[in-house]
Amino acid sequence: MIPAGFDYHAPRTLADAIKLLGDLGPDARLLAGGHSLLPMMKLRFAEPAHLVDLGKIPELRGIAQVGNEIHIGAMTTEHDLLRSALLAEKVPLLVEGTSWIADPQVRYKGTIGGDISHGDPGNDHPALMLALDASFALKGPRGERVVKADGYFLGLYSTLLEPGEILTQIRIPLPAAGTGWSYQKLKRKTGDFATAATAVLLQMKGNSVAKVGIGLTNLAPTALKARAAEDYLVGKAIDERALTEAARLAMSICDPMQDQRGDAAYKTAMCGEMTRRALAAAHARASKS
Amino acid sequence: MAKTYKVAFKLNGKDVAAEVEPRELLIYTLREKLAHTGSHIGCETTHCGACTVDVDGMSVKACTVLTVQCDGSQLLTVEGLEQGGVLHALQQAFHEEHGLQCGYCTPGMLTRAYRLLQENPNPTEHDIRYGISGNLCRCTGYQNIVKAVQSAARKLAATAAKAA
Amino acid sequence: MGDLSDIKEREEKLQGMGTSLLRKEDAKFIRGQGAYIDDIKLPGMLFGAIVRSPYAHARIKSINKSKALATPGVVAVLVADDLKPVNLHWMPTVGGDVQAVLADKKVHFQLQEVAMVLASDRYAAYDGAAAVEVDYEELPAIIDPKKSLAKDAVIIREDIADKKEVGHGPRTHPNHIFTWEAGDKAAADAAFSGAAVTVREEILNPRVHPCPLETCGCVASFNKATGNLTLYVTSQVPHLLRTVLAMLSGIAESKIRVVGGDIGGGFGNKVPIYPGYVVATVASIVTGVPIKWIESRIDNISTTGFARDYHCVGELAADKDGRIKGLRFTAIADHGAFNSHVSASKLPAGLFSICTGSYAIPNAYCRVDAVYTNKAPGGVAYRCSLRVTEAVYLIERMMDVLAHKMGVDKAEIRRRNFVQPEQFPYTTAFGWTLDSGAYHTALEKVLKAVDYDGLRREQAAKRADPSSPTLMGIGIATFTEIVGAGPTKVCDILGIGLFDSCEIRVHPTGGVIARLGTMSQGQGHATTYAQIIATELGLPASDIVVEEGDTDKSPYGAGTWGSRSTPVSGAATAQAARKIKEKAKKIAAHLLEVAEGDLEWEIDRFKVKGNPSQAKTMKEICMVAHTGNLPAGMEQGLNAVTYYDPPNLTFPFGAYLCVVDIDKFTGEVKVRRFYALDDCGTRINPMIIEGQIHGGLTEAFAVAMGQQLPFDENGNHLGNSLLDYFLPTAMETPHWETDHTVTPCPHHPIGAKGVAESPHVGGIPCFSNAVIDAFAHLGISHMDMPHSAYRVWQQCNALGVNKR
Helix, strand or coil, X not given: CCCCCCEEECCCCHHHHHHHHHHHHHHEEEECCCCCHXXXXXXXXXXXXXXXXXXXXXXXXXXXXXXXXXXXXXXXXXXXXXXXXXXXXXXXXXXXXXXXXXXXXXXXXXXHHHHHHCCCCCCCHHHHHHHHCCEEEEEECCEEEXXXXXXXXXXXXXXXXXXXXXXXXXXEECCCCCCEEEEEEXXXXXXXXXXXXXXXXXXXXXXXXXXXXXXXXXXXXXXXXXXXXXXXXXXXXXXXXXXXXXXXXXXXXXXXXXXXXXXXXXXXXXXXXXXXXXXXXXXXXXXXX | CCCCEEEEEEECCEEEEEEECCCCEHHHHHHHHCCCCCCCCCCCCCCCCCCEXXXXXXXXXXXXXXXXXXXXXXXXXXXXXXXXXXXXXXXXXXXXXXXXXXCCCHHHHHHHHHHHHHHCCCCCHXXXXXXXXXXXXXXXXXXXXXXXXXXXXXXXXXXXXXXX | CCCHHHHHHHHHHHCCCCCCCCCCCHHHHCCCCCCCHHHCCCCCCEEEEEEECCCCCEEEEEEECHHHHCCCCEEEEEEHHHHHHHCCCEEECCCCCEXXXXXXXXXXXXXXXXXXXXXXXXXXXHHHHHHCEEEEEECCCCCCHHHCCCCCCCCCCHHHCCCCECCCCECCCCCEEEEEEEECHHHHHHHHHCCCEEEEEEEEEEEECCCCCCCCEEEEEEEXXXXXXXXXXXXXXXXXXXXHHHHHHCCCHHHEEEECCCCCCCCCCCCCCCHHHHHHHHHHHHHCCCEEEECCHXXXXXXXXXXXXXXXXXXXXXXXXXXXXXXXXXXXXXXXXXXXXXXXXXXXXXXXXXXXXXXXXXXXXXEEEEECCCCCCCCECCCCCCCHHXXXXXXXXXXXXXXXXXXXXXXXXXXXXXXXXXXCCEECCCCCEECCCCHHHHHHHHHHHHCHHHHHHHHHHHHHCCCCCEEEEEEEEEEECCECCCCCCCCEECCEECCEEEEEEECCCCCEEEEECCCCCCCCHHHHHHHHHHHHHCCCHHHEEEEECECCCCCCCCCCCCCCHHHHHHHHHHHHHHHXXXXXXXXXXXXXXXXXXXXXXXXXXXXECCEEEEEEEHHHHHHHCCCCCCCCCCCCCCEEEEEECCCCCECCEEEEEEEEEEECCCCCEEEEEEEEEEECECCCCXXXXXXXXXXXHHHHHHHHHCCCCCECCCCCECCCCCCCCCCCCCCCCCCCEEEECCCCCCCCCCCECCCCCHHHHHHHHHHHHHHHHCCHHHCCCCCCCCCCHHHHHHHHHHHCCCCC
């Protein structure tokens, strides 16, 4: 339970970090909160030669409203998200989802950018980002590009992030007033990854769905956007029939791995259950006018 | 030999320094180089919380933090809770409410509860259970730990009210 | 008569038995000043890291140390061949088997110890361990104990394949360890053949781990100049460990000192002697410097001190009214790769024969077949006396199975079968004499407290309502425990009887030191023993210091496990105090110039009967005992040592009730209510008792709801870190309600029975009974633990109750 040796770098600016990453090449790993990477290094599942710590770069932290978006620095901790009055008011789904992540100590260190960049389907932010229709700013030696969360997650531990690039900012479009939300996460115990979880952002117009975002956690090699369920729901009332069909459609894209949490049948069924519950809870919170 | 760095930080109000390899975890520096053995190691996979210490106002698991990350930080460990020979209200309450048995989780529980009460001086039972859910205890079943935190919160509030 | 308020004040000052004296232990722990094993740092100390097998069953073709030896900081690499010259590559087990200290030619379970790397610090040691190259040839593994005795099964232990016996009678197969039986099979069979009702159920107690928060470890320090060996170690049994070390090493027992220090929880995990201790000791003997070995959590869960793995079949035969006439319980016991199972010599299946429980069952038979598998060796008693959880689980489950089959209420089936109050002391069909009990009283008190009839009405209404999103279950357990091993006539380990000891020294000013052969791991011994002495001697508990765990200081004893500290050492303490009190009485009579018969004891003094102003306090007597003013021929001093051999074990009991609500759609089980009534006889410190019950119930909850060590068919661990292994946090842990009755133990000097294990032993079946009861109306009579959401959902799904 002791990591293999490595060298440590703590750049003070983003530019320095990008340069370092370029200079050090593929033997370097970025250190964000460290609560995924360091445990893997302690088990010697990962043995990078260099760690580039992003923790000393102030410009990577903070939460602000910029026009019709909320911008969150990638090194903003889960704890910061939980205590943000701005998020509580404007993007409560993110706060609710974050409250289900790991445990208090991990949330003080764990960062939203680290959680997203790791590409672990068990992490919670990817599905939240999909439901929120977020975008990510990626900076590298060739400059900045902004990509949608939808399409960002390519596979297990694999994302659009290129070698040498750093995820610097998360951009979330402001949900319309009256939007309902819910993150329903089934897990074995505090600190565990989800057996299945569903994030829902739901905008109603009268009794029918105007717009809905649905993200699924830990139900495939990546977080999933339940597009067919979203498409189906638009224009529908949230009733028993709609819940059943949306759950069925969400379940139909699941491809979970069997582990101690359960087999594929259970996890898929739990996807349906979490999706139902998240839709119902979001519906209860949504304004119907 | 591997490259080492000199890291300096404030530990329970005192300036300290240690020469460490980058891979050295904070818990080992505290326990083996700085003779602060109050914080313990229980799992090494960031689950048990026995190694919890306070770094810059955050409860962290010192088994999952590199010492080099703490250069210039302010650290508080269980050894720093007692002030001027007076136990912290939490220490006293853990004793009075039988909030510990083998004592192994206690330093981590105390430092975690300390930060919890700093952020939320009047927690509900649920707030406490949620707030200490990163700290495992195998002996007490948590019931008396919850009572102890509640009791300490009341005493701290009373002391604060008197001072005001 | 003394002034009543004065008497009360004097009594309170003592803080003796019955008071919730705050713990003496706490002062250091709340300041972070505990001295646990990894806190020990000796000059020149090296750190040992163990190289472990990735395979469950493989031949070792070669081991190459050269890269490890070239790693900076590495001093030496020890493998089995290096231990051969001192003949310590294998060690005998208390079960009559041998266990590899470092794997010799073959590995028998995943993560078995293969080599130890010694280095200047733990970082270098782990680097060195990663650099040791071992070439293996993998062999097929046996993981399911039901397959161990198949004709064509691979032979796990080639080293003893031809041995006719390993400790406990004839073997029938190279993978067979022993068969043990008890009771009267013919009588039990006869009861079944004529019975109105019979039930049979296959019931698993899965492989679990006690998982104390501190892992195991040691610092071995051999002084070449003096030949003295000191072993600081996480041991619940320091004296037995010293004896075994003397036997293993040939070092005189007087030259070995074992120190327990502060222990971060044990729960049975810290009873055995592990290869890590032995290698560290040998390494220190060879190098002459202290060696520290500390287990990682994954190694702890994977290799040291698993519990259970009992694959049972329960059968009951009853008359038409549900009165049990016969019991047959059998088990296949998976002991892993070596029989390093911790058991008393004559009790290879521990106290499994307590399985008649709280019930008057006239005919009973049980049998345990122990086998080898390619899993970690041993079998410890996880917060219980050995195999008591297995036994109590089986009978408490089977009571429900019988009730279910007969359509009788689950409380009523117990009432009909309880041993009656007037039957005590009651000798069971297996020969145990239950000391005292009031089973009906306990059960009725609980049923009333929770409004049992109301709960059953609510449950009936829920069952009748198809739209209810939850299933409601009510579990009852009315268990009888067996603790306090034990009488030397039945209990010994390596021939050493399981008596225990206490030495008390009283100083001139009334300060007391008591030293015992037990070893606290959080149970609060320093407080409770002091309270016993305070009451017995009339000296304040605050001035009584208790020391345990250092074999140089304390008298011989068998340590702390099996809730034996109060039943055995608590008795030794009371008796040692009484010896001192007798001498004190002689001194008082001498000082007051009366006959001993003219004196009576009151709280803290001897008074002359009929003349209360004439009295000598214990404090006064303490001083006099160190002067020349003593009765003729009496020696100075006020000391005593007692070695207490209990006449019988003790039999704590309780009635527990649990209400659960199960989410039909996710399988999640929510404990709505848990009411635990315990009767542990005389209560010494109610606060500590309650704390022990909270902890035991929480461990029971963990076992019933989530703990299991899973393997794949090749013997690979599938969940051996705290990510998967279920240790509940404050969020998952239910709120506990506690209650008690007091039925003193008739044969114990203060009437106490032991308590710490009851909540674990009684709690597990209570949770299971509640979960299964939720499905009872759907025809379900049994589901195996753990009742994880996944497994419970599978039951819901199979029954179709999760259809909308």
